[in-house]
Amino acid sequence: MQKTQALTSLGQHRLILPAWVKAALAANDRLKVYLTVLQAASEQASHPHRDAPDLSREIAAAGLDAAWLHDLAALARRVDGELLLPDLPRWVHCLDDDLVIMARPVLEITPPDAPPHPRVAHWLAWLRALPADRLDDHQLEALTHGRRGEDDSLHLLVMDLHKQINKLSAELASEVIDGANVWDLQPGDRSRVAAFMRGLNRTAGLKFDHPGLDTAATRDGPRLLIQNDIGTNDAHVLVLQVTERTITLTYSDLHRVRFEFFQALLAPLGASWSLPESCVHADLNHGEAYSVGTAVFEGADDAALEAALEGIGSRIVFLIDWNRARKRLQAFVGKAEAIAVLAEVARLDIGHRGWLQVGGEHLIFSAMQAAGEGAFRIGDRLDEVLGVADAHAFLVAVMRLACDALQGGQPAALVADETRMLLAQCVRQRSSEFDLLAEHAAYCQALAQAVSDGLAHGAERSGKAANELSARAKLWERKADHLVMQAREKAERQPRWRPVVRLVEQSDDVADALEEAAFLISLIADHHIKGWDGEVRKVLARLASTVLLATQDQVKAIAIARTLGANSDAADNDAFLGAAWRILQAERQCDALLRDARRVILGTLQDAPSLMLANDLACTLELASDRLLAAAYALRDLAFDKTGVRG
Structure with missing residues (x-):
């Protein structure tokens, strides 16, 4: 006769409670796997063309025979809305046996007419009355759902028993190691439990007044078992099995995103995870079934193993209330x-x-x-x-x-x-307004550079080059327009953007003028360069070059204005004002250059279309300098407002 049987026959049940608790924890692991397999079978039957999930790690971690459980999921079929399962009686029998084992220590310490006696009896009778080969949707729901406040389920019973067993295991502990309730440990187990608790206790204070992180450990044959309840959630449990220098971690969580977060937390420790997708499905249990996954850690030596245990323990607190x-x-x-x-x-x-x-x-x-x-x-x-x-x-x-x-x-x-x-x-400190202004100014500079380069290299003499210039300029002008629309949208929600809108609208006039200049070059290239000589190009190129320098100064001014504030130093203030002053000088130079251009154009060109287009190009470039000056004044007002200066 086994010792546990002898003690039972003598009525000394309390003496064997630790063994029963250990067996109940192992039965809990198996019950979770049985329910996971059932969920996987339902999903496979509903979507037979999908690959069947690989549950081999979960099954092996629970110490179960994988072959028939895999067959149960892989061969499941739906007929007339019901789930047909091969070997369903065997599955029910295993569930029945493990429910009895799991409930035994809890039932032993409670009066026969008190909870959970009636509840356990109900579900055992319910299981034994199931048909031999199929389950309907109501029966699937009764087995697997985990929603509080609705009808009871076998899943809810298992979770409630698990909580009671955890409480009982703490009461039965024969030793406490750094806060972990332990019993039946071997000498080598203590340093491993201490390593786990070292990591746990290092960060446990970060939960503050939230309950949780209770830990229990025991020896089960060749395995050291360490369990942490994490928080107060029924299905949020972590179990470690340590065999020689291998850690097998089983983790369950109601929230898939938190499950993935925990996987990422443990990645630096070298965790190798099984796939948990078979445990949670959007079209089963309204997507509320908990996820279960298994990770394996291999330690090269005892120090590496204990470092992994410490690392795992230190990460658990970050799951509470996540x-x-x-x-x-x-x-x-x-x-x-x-x-x-x-x-x-x-x-x-x-x-x-x-x-x-x-x-x-x-x-x-x-x-x-x-x-x-x-x-x-x-x-x-x-x-x-x-x-x-x-x-x-x-x-x-x-x-x-x-x-x-x-x-x-x-x-x-x-x-x-x-x-x-x-x-x-x-x-x-936020300068997103200046990000937008700087981007818009960059488009203006790109447009000015393109027009200046086009005139310097005779783009008006090549229809292809002029058309490419015009197309490129149009694209940049549209992107600049889009930034104006962005600023207006922001100003509708945030009043601080209103001065920015005024400034970017004035800057957009610069972009419009420069795009128009590029278009005029393409028109000139379209057989309207009669009488055009080097002097005409030279005076227009000087005008375009002066506008380009002004756009470059605008870019510099915006970059400096971004950093200005009440405590800005004199060098920054001087640099900003210097850039703004150069834009003013450029506008005056463009006025003079426009007059020079008109004299050259009138004295050189005789063809009316060519005369008109050359004059329009000169006026458009000068207009761009006028708009730049207006934008520079608006930027000056914005910068003065940042620094607290009133203009």
Whole structure:
């Protein structure tokens, strides 16, 4: 007779509770695999042309025979809306056996008429009444759904039993290693449990007052088992099996995106993951079935193995309340960027729990409201105003402020004040307006360069070269127009963009004039160069070159204005004013050059179309210099406003 059987026969059930708990934890692993296989079978039957998922790691990790379970999923078929399963009685029998094993320690410590006795009895009877070869949709739902507040399910029962077993295992622990409740360990196990707890305890404080991270460990034959409950969620559990120098990690999560996040967290440790997609399906259980995956870590030696255990332990805290934090962040940045922020604060060992605890999204909304008139309007997202990179940096900084404040015992009100100050500074430093102005000025410079080069190299004598110049200029002018439209759209939402719109509209007049100049060159090349000689080209080229220099000074002025502020040094101020002054001088030079051009044109050209086009080209280039001067004055006003100077 086995020792456990002997003790049972003597009525000393309490003496064998540790063994029953150990068996119950193993049964829980198998039950999860059975339910995962059922979900995979349903999915395969609904979509027979898809490749069947590979569940070999999950099955092997639970110590099960893979062949018949693979066949159960691969050979499943749907007939008349029902799921036909080969070997369904065997599957039900295994489920029945493991449910009994899992429930046994919990039932032992509760009165026969108290929960969960009636519930376990109900589901055992329900399982034993299932048909021999098929399941309908209602039966599938009753087996697998995990939604609280609806009808009970076998899945919910398994999760509830698991929570009770975890609590029982803590009560039964014969030893505590750095906070982990352990029993039946071998001498070599203690250093491995300590390594895991070293990593866990290094970051555990970042959960602050949130429950979770309870750890239990025991020896099961050749395997050391370490389990962490992570938080309070039923299906959010992590189990490690350590055999010699191999770690097999089984992780379950209701949220697929968080599952993928955890995979990324463990990637630097060399995790090799199985595919979890077979465990969660949009068209099964309304997409709410939990994901389960297995990762394997191989240690070259004991030191490497313990380093991996420590690394795994240190990452778990960043899963607590993760989905809540992600959803809150999506009020300020896109989904992918919200996950990127959470990844960054995990990498920095800051975490998101402190931010949630001191107010979360309300901190940011209050700071946006206090940022000053016109900085944000209702409906504005942070990344739309600050830009993605600056919004990312701001959110990481706020989470650091919250973490440091809580660790230092400082009040949440201080974090709110610091967040407001930080956002106000970000808004003041934000120069997206100047990004747009600089891009527009670059198009103006490109247009001026093209026209100047065209005249210098005789583009008016080649129809092909002139037409290419005109087409290129038209493309750049349209892109410049698009920037004007962007500025107008922003100004409708953010009043601080209104001066920018006025400036970019005046700059767009420059682009229009230069595009028109390129078009006129193409018309001249179209058989209208009668009497055209080197003097005509030379005087027009001087005019175009002067406009080009003015556009270059406009680009410089915008670059300097971006950095100007109340504390700007004298060198920056002088450089800005110098560039603006040169634009004024260029406009005056263009006035004189236009008169020179008219004298040369009238004295050289006799053909009326050629005379008219040459004069129009000269006037258009001079007009571009006038528009540049107007834009330079508008930029000057904008720069003075930044520095607090009143013109």
